[in-house]
Amino acid sequence: MTATENxxxxxxxxxxxxxxxxxxxxxxxxVFKKALETEALDAIMIPVKVPETESYAWVLLKDTTLLxxxxxxxxxxxxxxGKVLSDLTKHGKINKNIAAVLRxxxxxxxxELFKLKQLHFENITLISIDCPGAIPLSEYLAEPEKxxxxxxxxxxxWDGDDAVRKVCQICYRxxxxxxxxxxASDLHIGLSGNTKDDVLLIPVTPKGEKILERLDLKADSSLxxxxxxxxxxxxxKSQRRxxxxxxxxxxxxxxxKFTAVFDxxxxxxxxxSVCPICYCQQCYxxxxxxxxxxxxxxxxxxxxxxxxxxxxxILFHLGRMSHMALSCVSCxxxxxxxxxxxxxxxxxxxxxxxxxxAFNYTPGINREESLALQDYLEDEFCxxxxxxxCEPTNSNEVKENV
Amino acid sequence: xxxxxxxxxxxxxxxxxxxxxxxxxIEEISSLEDVGVAKKYGLLCSPAGKKYLAEDIKKEELTHLxxxxxxxxxxxxxxxxxxxxxxxxxxxxxxxxxxxQCAWMISDKEAATRLAIKYIRAGIKRVALHxxxxxxxxxxxxxxxxxxxxxAGIEASLSLAGPERKIYLVEKTDALGGMTNKFAQLxxxxxxxxxIVKDKIEQVNNNEHIEVFTSTAVEDIHGFLGxxxxxxxxxxxxxxxxxxxxxxxxxxxxxxxxxxxETPAFGYGDVENVINALEFETMISSGKIVLKNGKxxxxxxxxxxxxxxxxxxxxxxxxxxxxxxxxxxxDKLPNVDVSxxxxxxxxxxxxxxxxxxxxxxxxxxxxxxxxxxIKDINDRIKVKYKSAEGKxxxxxxxxxxxxxxxxxxxxxxxxxxxxxxxLDETGxxxxxxxxxxxxxxxxxxxxxxxxxxxxxxxxxxxxxxxxAAGKILxxxxxxxxxxxxxxxxxxxxxxxxxxxxxxxxxFYGVISFDEHKGISIVNEAICRGxxxxxxxCPSGAIKIKHFTYPQLYREVLEALR
Numbered sequence: 001m002t003a004t005e006n007x008x009x010x011x012x013x014x015x016x017x018x019x020x021x022x023x024x025x026x027x028x029x030x031v032f033k034k035a036l037e038t039e040a041l042d043a044i045m046i047p048v049k050v051p052e053t054e055s056y057a058w059v060l061l062k063d064t065t066l067l068x069x070x071x072x073x074x075x076x077x078x079x080x081x082g083k084v085l086s087d088l089t090k091h092g093k094i095n096k097n098i099a100a101v102l103r104x105x106x107x108x109x110x111x112e113l114f115k116l117k118q119l120h121f122e123n124i125t126l127i128s129i130d131c132p133g134a135i136p137l138s139e140y141l142a143e144p145e146k147x148x149x150x151x152x153x154x155x156x157x158w159d160g161d162d163a164v165r166k167v168c169q170i171c172y173r174x175x176x177x178x179x180x181x182x183x184a185s186d187l188h189i190g191l192s193g194n195t196k197d198d199v200l201l202i203p204v205t206p207k208g209e210k211i212l213e214r215l216d217l218k219a220d221s222s223l224x225x226x227x228x229x230x231x232x233x234x235x236x237k238s239q240r241r242x243x244x245x246x247x248x249x250x251x252x253x254x255x256x257k258f259t260a261v262f263d264x265x266x267x268x269x270x271x272x273s274v275c276p277i278c279y280c281q282q283c284y285x286x287x288x289x290x291x292x293x294x295x296x297x298x299x300x301x302x303x304x305x306x307x308x309x310x311x312x313x314i315l316f317h318l319g320r321m322s323h324m325a326l327s328c329v330s331c332x333x334x335x336x337x338x339x340x341x342x343x344x345x346x347x348x349x350x351x352x353x354x355x356x357x358a359f360n361y362t363p364g365i366n367r368e369e370s371l372a373l374q375d376y377l378e379d380e381f382c383x384x385x386x387x388x389x390c391e392p393t394n395s396n397e398v399k400e401n402v
Numbered sequence: 403x404x405x406x407x408x409x410x411x412x413x414x415x416x417x418x419x420x421x422x423x424x425x426x427x428i429e430e431i432s433s434l435e436d437v438g439v440a441k442k443y444g445l446l447c448s449p450a451g452k453k454y455l456a457e458d459i460k461k462e463e464l465t466h467l468x469x470x471x472x473x474x475x476x477x478x479x480x481x482x483x484x485x486x487x488x489x490x491x492x493x494x495x496x497x498x499x500x501x502x503q504c505a506w507m508i509s510d511k512e513a514a515t516r517l518a519i520k521y522i523r524a525g526i527k528r529v530a531l532h533x534x535x536x537x538x539x540x541x542x543x544x545x546x547x548x549x550x551x552x553x554a555g556i557e558a559s560l561s562l563a564g565p566e567r568k569i570y571l572v573e574k575t576d577a578l579g580g581m582t583n584k585f586a587q588l589x590x591x592x593x594x595x596x597x598i599v600k601d602k603i604e605q606v607n608n609n610e611h612i613e614v615f616t617s618t619a620v621e622d623i624h625g626f627l628g629x630x631x632x633x634x635x636x637x638x639x640x641x642x643x644x645x646x647x648x649x650x651x652x653x654x655x656x657x658x659x660x661x662x663x664e665t666p667a668f669g670y671g672d673v674e675n676v677i678n679a680l681e682f683e684t685m686i687s688s689g690k691i692v693l694k695n696g697k698x699x700x701x702x703x704x705x706x707x708x709x710x711x712x713x714x715x716x717x718x719x720x721x722x723x724x725x726x727x728x729x730x731x732x733d734k735l736p737n738v739d740v741s742x743x744x745x746x747x748x749x750x751x752x753x754x755x756x757x758x759x760x761x762x763x764x765x766x767x768x769x770x771x772x773x774x775x776i777k778d779i780n781d782r783i784k785v786k787y788k789s790a791e792g793k794x795x796x797x798x799x800x801x802x803x804x805x806x807x808x809x810x811x812x813x814x815x816x817x818x819x820x821x822x823x824x825l826d827e828t829g830x831x832x833x834x835x836x837x838x839x840x841x842x843x844x845x846x847x848x849x850x851x852x853x854x855x856x857x858x859x860x861x862x863x864x865x866x867x868x869x870a871a872g873k874i875l876x877x878x879x880x881x882x883x884x885x886x887x888x889x890x891x892x893x894x895x896x897x898x899x900x901x902x903x904x905x906x907x908x909f910y911g912v913i914s915f916d917e918h919k920g921i922s923i924v925n926e927a928i929c930r931g932x933x934x935x936x937x938x939c940p941s942g943a944i945k946i947k948h949f950t951y952p953q954l955y956r957e958v959l960e961a962l963r
Contacts (some may be wrong), residue, residue, distance in 0.1 A: 091920065116901045116940075280941040281899050289951065323940055373938070374906055 015190060015200035016212055017221035023156075027199045028072045028129075031215065035099070039176040040214035041125070042096035045085065047074045051160040056352040058084045060098070072189070073102045075151035077134045081331045082109025086119040098209070099187075100124060103131040104176050105331035107184050108364025109276035112327040115371050118279045125207050128176045128185035130192050130230075132158055133168025137336040158192045158229070159236045167332040167345045170241035172234050178204050178223075182368035187211060190226045190300055192233060200226055245350050252347060261347060262317050264340040267310035271334035271344050277324040285316045295380050317344070321351055326372045327363045328352030406438035407526055408464040410455060412446040412471035414501055421505035423515045427470075430519050434526055438462060447477050453483050459488035466532065467495040468525045470518065473502050491534035493888070493948060498525035524960035531953045540927060541885040542628030543649040546874060547572065549620055549817070552580020553655035554852025554863040556602050561871035562652075565610035566880035570646060571606065572615045572634055574813070578603045580656050581853075586686035588860065589726055589757070617643070623651060623820055626912075626928035627847030627877070627886045649878045650847045652870050653831065655817060657853035660709030660807040668708055668804055669776035672781060675699070676776055676802045678708075679720070682727060691734055699800035701739040702731055703785045705774060709807035710745065715828055717857040720805035721748045725758055725904075727803060728766045741767040741797060743774060743787060751861075776802055808857035821848055822911035830856045841870045844909050846928065849873065888949040890929040891936060893922055897943030904935035904944060 020027035033056050035041040048059040049069045056074045058081065061067065081102040109130040113119040132154045140147040150163035161169070168174075175192070176184050187208035190200035196260065203209040203219055212219060227275060269286065272278045284290065290312060292300075301307035328348050335345035356362060358381075359372035382390035410430060413419035423440045432440040439462050445451050446469065459467065467490060469481055474497040482492035500518040508514035544567045548555045563569045567695035577583060582599045606612050617638045625631045626716030628649045636642040662670035662678060669676045675693050677685075685691055693699055704724040710716055721744065728740045747768075749755050762768065778784075779798075788798045810829040818825050823843050826832040831850040834842040841849050849870035852863035893904075893913075898921035905913050905922060912925045913935060922936070924944075936944045945951065 053938075116899070118899065120902065279899055281897055281943075282941075284897075284942045287897075371903075374903060 013223060014219045015202035015221050015223055015226075016219045018199045018216040018217070020197060020199050025071060025073065025197050028189060029067050029070060031101075031201065031217075032070075032072075032101075033067055035211065036062065036064050036067075040097075040211055041099050043098050044070075045081075045088070045098060045100040046070045046072060047078075047081075047101075049074070054141065059134055059359070060088070072193075073103070073129055073131065075135045075148055076137050076140045077103065077106075077331065077333065077336065078137065080109055080274065080276040080331055081106035082113055082119075082329075082331075083274075084113075085110050085124070086113045086276070086279070089120040089124065090118050093122040094124065096123060097163060098124055099127050101129060101189075102185070103129045103134075103331075104128055104133070104173055104184075105171070105174060105329045106276075106385060108173070108329040109331060111184050111364040111367050112277060112329065112371075113279060114367060115369075116279060116327075121354045121367070125187060125211055126185040127187045127189060127208075129189040131168075131171075132174065132192075133161070133164030133171065134332070135163060138341075151368075155191075159233050165332045165335065165345075166244075166343070167330050167335070167349050170235040170237060170244045170349075171330060172241055173330075174233070175230050177365070178202050180324040182366045184365055184367065190223070192226065192229045245353070248346060248350060252350075259314055260361060262314055262344075264342055265313040265317070265342055267313050267316065268339060269316070270337040270339065272316075272320055274333045275320075275324065276331065277327045277329070278320065278334065280323075283320075285312070285319060295340060321348060324348075325352045325355040326361060328356075330363050369378050405436040405465050405530060406458065406463060407436045407466040407468060407529060408439040408462055409437055409441070409468045409470070409522065409526065410444045410458075411440075411500075411522075412451075412469065413442060413444050413530070414472060414505075415445060416504045418471070418501050421508070421511055421514050422500060422518050423511060427515055427519050427522065434523065436466075436530055437526060438464065446471055447480055448629045452480070452872050456484050456488040459485070459490050464490060465494065468498060468522065468529050469495070470498045470500045470522050473499045482644035491536075494529065494532050496525045496529040496532065498522050503526050520961055520963065523963075524957045527960045528953050528957040530946070531950070531956055535888045535947060537885050537888055539885060540555045540628060542878060542882065543630075543647050543886040544878045544880040545570065545646075545648040546650045546652060546878075547620075547630065547632050547646075548621070548646040548652045548654060548777070548853075550654035550656055550854070551575075551578040551614070551616070552654060552656045552852065552863075552869045553599060553602070553860055554656070554854070555580070555583055555652070556599075556606055557864045558652045558654060558851060558871055560602065560605055560609070561868050562874060564608050565611065567611065567878075569609075569612045569832050570632070570634075570648060571612055571613065571658045572618050572620055574617070574619055574637070576617045576638075577784045578606060578614065578616070582860070584680050584683055585671050586683045587726070587730075589722055617897060618644075620817075620820070626845075626925070627928075630847065638890040650849065650874045652820065652867070652874075653809045653817060653821070653823075653848065653850045653854055654852045654867065655813050655854045657808040657857065658811050660713060662708050662804050662806050665709065665712060667775045668705065669778065669783075669802070670804060673776055673778040673802075674781070675783060675800060676804065678804045678806055679723065679727070681828050682803045686730060691731065693800055698735055699738060699798040701801075702728075702741070703783070703800055703802045704728055704740065704742045704798065705776075705785075705800040705804045706742065706744040707746075707807075709809075713807045713809060713828065713859070715747070715807070716748055717805075717808040718748055718750070719808070719857060719859050722754060722757065722859075724803070724805050725761045725766075729761055729764065732766065739767075739799075740765075741769055741785075741799070743769050743771045743785065745772060751859075763812065763849070769797075769885065808853060811854065814854065821845060823848065823850070828856065830854065841866050842873065845911065846930075847877075886927050887929060887931045889931040889946060890926045891924050891931065891933070891944050892926070893924055893935075895919070895921055897941050898922055899941050899943070901940060903938050903940060907934045909934065 018027045032044050043060050043062045045058060045060045047056045049071060056078045058079060085100050107126060110119060114121055135147045135151055150371050154161045154163055176188055183204045186205040188202045188204055190202055203212050252258050272283055297307060330349040332345040337356060338344055361372035374382055411424050422564055428440045443451055446455060478497045485492040485495050498521050500521060504514045504518040546562050546569050548559050548569055548571045551571055555571060556578060559569045559571045615634055618634050618636050621633045621635050623630055623632050630648045630651055632648060633643060633645045662668045691698055704727055706720050706724055724742055731738050731740050749758055770790040773788040773954060775786040782798045783802050784796055784798050789795050822845055824832040831854050833840045834844055841851050843850055851866040851870050900920040902915055902922060910930055912928045913922050916923050931946060933946050936946045
């Protein structure tokens, strides 16, 4: 699983502009159609609307007629794309030339899974796309038509909106940097700032460049307008995130408030099974180790006066948090999957951000960076070991190295 | 089978009984689940105490044992032996330290007793979850592979070879002797002429228990203490391949020399009559000290510390052999003017100071200097330097002899990879502990000696070879089986996701990745049970015997209650 084939091209100051007279989605799908017809790609992994329902599924498609129902940016995120790409490649690399179209948080999950050796990138062209957020799954399923309209509105405005999920409203990584040494994706689709008029296809790696070449698309359009808009939105959303996290932290801090957040948990473990970073074969909390004899339960009940069932729900969330917080990409899949509407992704996103800052680590942004816990730095956490001898790092500051 | 846990509290003379109310402790814990017996005794580690304990274990038919006494570092082994004698698996025993951690720490008797009760209860709860562990025995090969036929490798081979132990001595060049083959003479107090090295080579060649492979490279080594499998190829005889087994490996691959061309200021390769120390040794051997034009030099500069700054360490040997060169020059060419340019003098051994003083008496100049620059000016060598006073000075000479730093042998990285050995920041092999365990490595059964570990002189190399030999002789006893660590790590296949994090943290290199199954595998025969992999596994797929999560959980829970 080498990442060397993704060595960064010098500087991609430009992108290929695709006219979007019939809407941005049509324009993007037009490019994919051509890529399949000319065999520049053997197949594309893309969300497709399931016939007869309003839901979306990931489809690995070769047949261009299926593209009609495909949507590179569906209003909801039914299944995390990074997880799908892992399922597709974990047990051996793909021998065909395949593109996967992922939202930025899905792309970053894919990169984390790559680092965890749960995913191969060989022969995969990763296409990321600017994302304005996704509508909460439950709201969408209840009122699909209304949700679709709200999503179109969000796509117009780009600065997040009450219509999208809470983690999306405060997401400042809704686009991916195109200037890094080890980028996350190979080709990025720039939408914001170009809405309606055109779509930008920005090559990030030689792989991305090759695809454009095969399609006779020249990367000769300036990115300035797009970049300016991204910066603008990022600023608004970062500020919103800072404020939200500040207030939210006050609401969940301390054992009592924290416990209250998860009070309604029915221990279904949906959050764990949809989480792309929860890649364990079997969750420890589903294993026999956590199951005790009735005698033990009785003893515990006696010691505490009473024993609430299901057991260890808080322990489950804390355990999961300690395992995946460093790699959490704030995709919100857990909250969409929660039948009890617990604000689980907001909690994990906040804790994840602070943990990641402590390690100066941004998950999924760089394919060649090793996982935070696998890198040993001698001067790391000196404020814990020898507080008198070092300057404490300010972990409350929202840093952005994107 | 129902459990019957025996709890024995040692009074430790009065060490524990003075500070802890043992009777109330016993009263408190005897009602705990599965506790069959709770007793106190004066001094459990005494012969009478051990006898009493062994008899009681049998009489009471105990299934588990908890002893509240001193630190396990002091007597855990003692009581494990008692368990064995009494027919109880020694891993069904837990020792609780209520002396150092309670009695000696807390002056208030009541508080100390409360803490001791908690700890004993933790021990009882933990021991109830213990499983019997059986020691296994492995056949062990007493033979040794020695890599490198220099003085260190020769000494190791001679120290180890014997009727019950064969030595395979592998040398990559066509002759034994290593770097000493290039020396004309040794230091006077080391015997001066090279006959001692020649004698040792002779002894190796005449020793029927040493098989020497010259012009041979080590291709592969894998295995572990007592069971290494080795393959070597002869570089001359059409790459003839040989395979054999050994129980231990001694790496004595020596050193290389810093290339003075890397620092152009020394003029090596540019300025005529600037030579390095080994080239001068060759000149001594030939008996002709001459310049390129065939005439003897009237003045010679000896330049110490060539590459010291660049490499970041002192090579320890150069000062003395530069003095040896100066004295040789004075003996052969009485009118020659000799100047030694040094940064710091390194004269660590007991006879060195005298050797240096004598050189001074012979009229050899010692110039403390820095920022040396050697130039060719009108066919003479000009040594420009900054004096100790900080003044820019210069000296014209006919010949300059450079003393280059000793650097790691070019084979070091390859050997390190083959044996999974760490290198330090200088590029030499890293000791298991520089001060406390200087010839051992993290890999049991693999030793590094001589200049492969860093610059040193012949006597120090010999000392290290003898040290490694001593360690091997005391562990690899012919006919004796090895008892590997019992408390090893174990990867549960159904939990392992194949992320290979454990491979990156295992200091002993005992975990491998099974590509077919997509999971990591621990070689339990060589696992040392350090637990690093257990802590690193994101999926909790690794458990370590005797330190399982349930055991630790119960123990901590009770200790904190």
